[in-house]
Amino acid sequence: MDTVTSALLTDLYELTMLQAARQAGTASRRSVFEVFTRSLPEGRRYGVLAGTGRVLDAIADFRFDEADLRYLRRTGVLDEETLAHLADYRFTGDVHGYEEGELFFPNSPVMRLEGTFEDAVMLETVILSILNHDSGVASVGSRMITAARGRPCIEMGGRRVHEDAAIAAARAAYIVGFASTSNLAAGAHYRVPAAGTSAHAFTLLFDSEEEAFRAQIASQGVGTTLLVDTYDVDAAVRLAVEIAGPELGAVRLDSGDLGAQSIRVRALLDSLGATSTRITATGDLDEFRVEELAQAPLDGYGIGTRLVTGGGHPAPGFVYKLVEREGADGQMHPVGKRSQDKATLGAGKRAFRMLVGDRAHAELVLPGEAEIAEFQRELTAELISAEASPEWRRTNLRPLQVPMIRGGEPVQSLRAPQQVEAARARHAASFAELALDVEDGPDGPIAIPTVTDGIEAARVLR
Amino acid sequence: MDTVTSALLTDLYELTMLQAARQAGTASRRSVFEVFTRSLPEGRRYGVLAGTGRVLDAIADFRFDEADLRYLRRTGVLDEETLAHLADYRFTGDVHGYEEGELFFPNSPVMRLEGTFEDAVMLETVILSILNHDSGVASVGSRMITAARGRPCIEMGGRRVHEDAAIAAARAAYIVGFASTSNLAAGAHYRVPAAGTSAHAFTLLFDSEEEAFRAQIASQGVGTTLLVDTYDVDAAVRLAVEIAGPELGAVRLDSGDLGAQSIRVRALLDSLGATSTRITATGDLDEFRVEELAQAPLDGYGIGTRLVTGGGHPAPGFVYKLVEREGADGQMHPVGKRSQDKATLGAGKRAFRMLVGDRAHAELVLPGEAEIAEFQRELTAELISAEASPEWRRTNLRPLQVPMIRGGEPVQSLRAPQQVEAARARHAASFAELALDVEDGPDGPIAIPTVTDGIEAARVLR
Numbered sequence: 039m040d041t042v043t044s045a046l047l048t049d050l051y052e053l054t055m056l057q058a059a060r061q062a063g064t065a066s067r068r069s070v071f072e073v074f075t076r077s078l079p080e081g082r083r084y085g086v087l088a089g090t091g092r093v094l095d096a097i098a099d100f101r102f103d104e105a106d107l108r109y110l111r112r113t114g115v116l117d118e119e120t121l122a123h124l125a126d127y128r129f130t131g132d133v134h135g136y137e138e139g140e141l142f143f144p145n146s147p148v149m150r151l152e153g154t155f156e157d158a159v160m161l162e163t164v165i166l167s168i169l170n171h172d173s174g175v176a177s178v179g180s181r182m183i184t185a186a187r188g189r190p191c192i193e194m195g196g197r198r199v200h201e202d203a204a205i206a207a208a209r210a211a212y213i214v215g216f217a218s219t220s221n222l223a224a225g226a227h228y229r230v231p232a233a234g235t236s237a238h239a240f241t242l243l244f245d246s247e248e249e250a251f252r253a254q255i256a257s258q259g260v261g262t263t264l265l266v267d268t269y270d271v272d273a274a275v276r277l278a279v280e281i282a283g284p285e286l287g288a289v290r291l292d293s294g295d296l297g298a299q300s301i302r303v304r305a306l307l308d309s310l311g312a313t314s315t316r317i318t319a320t321g322d323l324d325e326f327r328v329e330e331l332a333q334a335p336l337d338g339y340g341i342g343t344r345l346v347t348g349g350g351h352p353a354p355g356f357v358y359k360l361v362e363r364e365g366a367d368g369q370m371h372p373v374g375k376r377s378q379d380k381a382t383l384g385a386g387k388r389a390f391r392m393l394v395g396d397r398a399h400a401e402l403v404l405p406g407e408a409e410i411a412e413f414q415r416e417l418t419a420e421l422i423s424a425e426a427s428p429e430w431r432r433t434n435l436r437p438l439q440v441p442m443i444r445g446g447e448p449v450q451s452l453r454a455p456q457q458v459e460a461a462r463a464r465h466a467a468s469f470a471e472l473a474l475d476v477e478d479g480p481d482g483p484i485a486i487p488t489v490t491d492g493i494e495a496a497r498v499l500r
Numbered sequence: 501m502d503t504v505t506s507a508l509l510t511d512l513y514e515l516t517m518l519q520a521a522r523q524a525g526t527a528s529r530r531s532v533f534e535v536f537t538r539s540l541p542e543g544r545r546y547g548v549l550a551g552t553g554r555v556l557d558a559i560a561d562f563r564f565d566e567a568d569l570r571y572l573r574r575t576g577v578l579d580e581e582t583l584a585h586l587a588d589y590r591f592t593g594d595v596h597g598y599e600e601g602e603l604f605f606p607n608s609p610v611m612r613l614e615g616t617f618e619d620a621v622m623l624e625t626v627i628l629s630i631l632n633h634d635s636g637v638a639s640v641g642s643r644m645i646t647a648a649r650g651r652p653c654i655e656m657g658g659r660r661v662h663e664d665a666a667i668a669a670a671r672a673a674y675i676v677g678f679a680s681t682s683n684l685a686a687g688a689h690y691r692v693p694a695a696g697t698s699a700h701a702f703t704l705l706f707d708s709e710e711e712a713f714r715a716q717i718a719s720q721g722v723g724t725t726l727l728v729d730t731y732d733v734d735a736a737v738r739l740a741v742e743i744a745g746p747e748l749g750a751v752r753l754d755s756g757d758l759g760a761q762s763i764r765v766r767a768l769l770d771s772l773g774a775t776s777t778r779i780t781a782t783g784d785l786d787e788f789r790v791e792e793l794a795q796a797p798l799d800g801y802g803i804g805t806r807l808v809t810g811g812g813h814p815a816p817g818f819v820y821k822l823v824e825r826e827g828a829d830g831q832m833h834p835v836g837k838r839s840q841d842k843a844t845l846g847a848g849k850r851a852f853r854m855l856v857g858d859r860a861h862a863e864l865v866l867p868g869e870a871e872i873a874e875f876q877r878e879l880t881a882e883l884i885s886a887e888a889s890p891e892w893r894r895t896n897l898r899p900l901q902v903p904m905i906r907g908g909e910p911v912q913s914l915r916a917p918q919q920v921e922a923a924r925a926r927h928a929a930s931f932a933e934l935a936l937d938v939e940d941g942p943d944g945p946i947a948i949p950t951v952t953d954g955i956e957a958a959r960v961l962r
Binding site: 044046047048049050051052053054055057058059061062064067069071096105106109110113115155159162163164166167168170171172194196197198199200201202203204205206220221222223225226232233234235236237238239240241242243244245249252253254256257258267268269270343347350352353358359360363365366373374375376 | 506508509510511512513514515516517519520521523524526529531533558567568571572575577617621624625626628629630632633634656658659660661662663664665666667668682683684685687688694695696697698699700701702703704705706707711714715716718719720729730731732805809812814815820821822825827828835836837838
């Protein structure tokens with residue numbers, strides 16, 4: 039396929055709306071769009087935002103080239119005036135958002151765009167594609183890392199998803215703590231460490247397992263990982279140690295009852311003197327299977343399908359909504375639809391993580407900056423009247439939204455690998471603030487409530 | 501992100517295996533790799549293969565460029581001899597496969613690569629990424645089209661998946677019968693008709709719904725689709741007909757009880773004289789919801805999330821397995837692992853759809869071409885001895901695998917839009933052969949059994 043500009047990663051209706059608004063004279067109304075999700079999937083305690091860095095790049099690159107315009111002209115839907123406008127388009131508004139790697143909860147305003155209607159409306163599709171995909175992977179990946187209790191995890195799901203999604207999935211997995219990826223493109227572009235040694239095809243290529251093992255060790259050294267379940271696991275483990283010696287790096291189990299096998303293989307390795315040889319498990323793992331394997335003598339996991347497909351919840355359901363816009367009176371007005379099951383609150387929101395000491399207690403979402411003082415007054419009054427413990431005096435509001443684009447210009451220009459390292463650090467720090475007990479298992483109630491005023495917040499702290 | 505060559509859409513272990521095999525002198529052994537899936541998801545009656553055209557393009561483009569080689573050198577895992585080999589790499593083997601759009605069943609050998617081990621092993625990741633993703637979308641999309649009973653469906657899920665996956669998803673949806681897509685890139689690259697008019701943001705941009713409707717009709721004409729659930733559906737429908745007149749193209753419902761609303765809106769439209777105005781439904785639809793809406797007075801559907809994420813089964817579980825390879829004796833040998841839960845049968849397979857008249861009865865998978873005569877003998881003998889009805893004499897074996905690449909050269913070079921039209925025709929024809937009853941609903945047993953000899957086949961026909 040030819041190179042695709044980010045501008046065509048767009049739904050047609052963004053452009054028909056733009057054209058109609060231009061003709062009606064409303065296209066230049068100042069507008070505020072927000073990205074948020076109404077809920078978390080059942081059992082999920084939090085979500086992890088990923089893709090922000092990719093969104094900022096996509097906005098910077100959002101230009102219609104000659105080929106795009108030729109195609110759009112051919113659809114017959116857009117007139118020459120609109121096409122000329124698109125040819126010159128670049129986003130000139132502002133973007134604020136949660137840092138990449140940050141946690142989110144229902145109604146967290148993870149990104150806010152301010153500009154004219156025509157400037158911001160067109161970015162909907164590409165912003166949602168990126169944030170929904172990457173956050174879907176990051177949200178389940180974070181649970182897997184918790185379940186793995188410090189044992190290193192390799193992302194290896196590329197073959198189960200679209201070939202370009204595979205790269206973004208590896209990137210998202212690294213942000214939430216995966217140690218490495220099988221995907222070379224993610225290694226090249228994001229400097230995610232690449233890992234992998236061999237598959238069953240390698241063993242089957244040789245006339246015997248022994249020849250295959252000898253060939254792999256000759257090429258990769260005794261520190262390699264040998265795949266031991268092509269024929270008979272026990273025989274393969276004996277053979278592996280016989281050939282590599284006790285310095286053998288690791289053996290990999292990819293089928294069968296991984297828990298029972300790992301106990302047998304650990305005992306066998308130890309009896310052969312290979313006490314430092316690690317055991318890695320792969321094959322249809324997810325956070326629940328990894329949790330069940332917590333007591334098994336395993337030293338690492340390779341996780342694929344369930345990670346890269348979001349563990350049954352491929353997209354967090356992020357939507358991009360017009361929440362505030364200029365009216366005919368020149369003033370800004372909050373707006374929102376009143377559909378039966380999808381009502382939204384208007385106005386551009388401000389968000390804070392409410393902490394006591396270094397522990398998160400609530401997600402605070404206020405309709406505007408002006409409401410912060412009001413919030414503080416309400417909270418203090420409520421807690422004093424309830425004679426709450428003075429612990430709450432250590433309450434701290436960590437601002438979650440940072441400026442990302444101002445007047446169309448990026449506030450900070452990070453190279454791709456730096457973006458990813460910063461997001462990995464952000465995820466680790468924000469996850470620590472939740473102070474979840476790993477023994478509770480992956481599922482549970484939402485970790486902290488989303489509150490919108492001081493009275494609700496006081497209820498949380500009392 | 502920089503442009504990615506298809507060669508880096510690869511797992512590292514493909515290259516470490518290649519290097520080890522080269523060093524051991526086995527890399528040039530003739531090898532046969534096959535793509536198949538062991539099972540269908542519970543309830544699925546068939547799968548639809550999509551992505552073949554994209555795979556053929558990826559194989560043709562599979563070259564390591566300078567930047568790729570620099571990155572690979574930096575990993576420190578590959579030696580200069582291997583890097584030099586990769587710099588010159590191009591696939592020189594043969595590919596046979598099911599035509600794009602064809603149906604598949606458990607163990608259908610949908611693609612077969614023949615070449616040296618080192619030629620074919622590296623293509624695993626990109627082949628599986630494409631076939632798993634595209635077939636996941638096509639397989640659920642075909643069910644949605646059946647449930648829609650001829651009412652046109654628009655693919656509009658791009659915002660719920662990775663931005664590039666969105667393009668491939670639109671392509672796959674079109675192959676199985678979707679009428680159009682919201683995605684402009686799919687329109688530009690594959691000539692899938694693009695569709696869409698407006699979102700809630702458009703209505704909210706204006707000071708009143710009336711101004712919004714007037715602006716949309718002024719720009720798009722009375723044939724447009726007006727979104728009527730931003731405030732009050734009934735009021736919006738009245739307003740829409742008042743402004744557009746009875747020539748109004750369509751109204752769209754995007755929330756609430758779509759069935760009940762459509763009945764009310766149909767009656768209202770008819771009472772206003774807008775008897776030819778269509779009603780389109782969108783919002784969290786899948787094949788089951790569409791099935792439930794069969795009796796509702798709806799004229800079309802827009803389907804997003806559940807389509808592009810594979811309806812709960814994002815990937816069909818296609819694997820790429822070495823099934824046959826040259827041994828030290830210079831002869832070809834079937835190979836397969838004997839893992840507890842993933843045992844595979846060796847040998848490159850030949851596949852046929854077994855039809856009686858124009859109706860499919862079985863998927864025939866034979867270990868080689870030579871077995872066809874044997875199959876015919878077994879089948880005939882069994883049926884005659886069982887005194888089966890002479891209907892079976894109309895049995896016809898339609899070959900499913902066609903040559904696609906010979907000696908590294910494409911057998912047929914179709915442009916992207918032609919690929920997609922051919923696949924759409926193939927899907928329609930093969931689906932018709934199943935003769936499924938739409939009244940049975942989407943789920944059921946697998947439509948036809950996979951048989952591997954004449955005795956099994958006779959059991960199906962008796």
